[in-house]
Amino acid sequence: MKYFTVSLYNMRKFGVGKEEIKSILSDFSCPLNGDVEEFIRCKAYDFDRVGLARTNLIYTFSEDDKPILVAFFTIGLSHVVIGDELSKNDKKRIFGTTYPIGGTLKTLLIGQLSKNYKNGNNRYITGDVLMKIVFERIRKIHQIMPSVVTHIDCKDVFPLRNYYEKFGFHMFKKSDNQLVYLMSTNRIVENTVSIR
Numbered sequence: 001m002k003y004f005t006v007s008l009y010n011m012r013k014f015g016v017g018k019e020e021i022k023s024i025l026s027d028f029s030c031p032l033n034g035d036v037e038e039f040i041r042c043k044a045y046d047f048d049r050v051g052l053a054r055t056n057l058i059y060t061f062s063e064d065d066k067p068i069l070v071a072f073f074t075i076g077l078s079h080v081v082i083g084d085e086l087s088k089n090d091k092k093r094i095f096g097t098t099y100p101i102g103g104t105l106k107t108l109l110i111g112q113l114s115k116n117y118k119n120g121n122n123r124y125i126t127g128d129v130l131m132k133i134v135f136e137r138i139r140k141i142h143q144i145m146p147s148v149v150t151h152i153d154c155k156d157v158f159p160l161r162n163y164y165e166k167f168g169f170h171m172f173k174k175s176d177n178q179l180v181y182l183m184s185t186n187r188i189v190e191n192t193v194s195i196r
C-alpha cells in the first residue's frame, strides 16, 4: 500500500484556507485517546500556525483512487532534565552516549501520533508503518536540526508502553500517569532500529 504525507505547513503555504484545513482536522477520529482527538481537532492548526509544532497528515488511496486520511503525527521540541542519579550505563542506553550533554537537554518531540478511526480508515495503516513514516521524517529533520534524543510523552497504559518499547524507546521518567520515553536520535537515523 502506498502512503503520502501532507503537512499543515505546506497546505497553508500553498493556499489551502483555514476553514478547509480545520474541517479536515475536525473529521479525524480517535476514540482510544481523547487527548489526541482534542489535539488534532482543536489545537493542531494553531500550533502549526504559530510554530509550536508541525502536524503531518498521512493519506493512502482507496480502490477507486480517492485520498483517504489514515493517520497523523506531530513533531515539535521539548526538553528533559537529567539528574545526577543516572549511571553511565543508563546514560548510554537512554541517550546513546556518555558524552557530557548537560543537565537540561533539548529534545525532538513526537508530540502526537494516531491512526484515524473515522469510517474504519485505521484499517489501511498499521502502527509499524506509521512509526516508519515518522522515523523517515526525523532522519530529514536531523540533517538540519540535530537532537541527541527523540522524546515521546504517553499515558501509562500497557498497549502504548508496548508500542514504543518495541521500537527501542526507553522509559526515562514517570510522573503521575505520564511516561517520558526517549530514544537516541542517532539510532533512528542510523537505521539501527529493529522492531522487537
Ligand SMILES: CC(C)(COP(=O)(O)OP(=O)(O)OC[C@H]1O[C@@H](n2cnc3c(N)ncnc32)[C@H](O)[C@@H]1OP(=O)(O)O)[C@@H](O)C(=O)NCCC(=O)NCCS
Residues within 6 Å of the ligand: 030, 032, 033, 036, 112, 113, 114, 115, 116, 125, 126, 127, 128, 130, 153, 154, 155, 157, 159, 160, 163
Ligand atoms: C498507537 C497506535 C498507533 C498503535 O497502532 P498498532 O501498533 O497498529 O496497534 P493497534 O492499533 O492494533 O493497538 C494495539 C492494542 O492497543 C490498544 N490501544 C491503542 N491505543 C490505545 C490507547 N491510547 N489506550 C488504550 N489502549 C490502546 C488497541 O485497542 C489494541 O488493543 P487490542 O489488541 O485489545 O485490540 C494506534 O493504536 C493508535 O493510533 N492509538 C490511538 C492513538 C494513541 O493513543 N496514540 C498515542 C499517543 S501518545
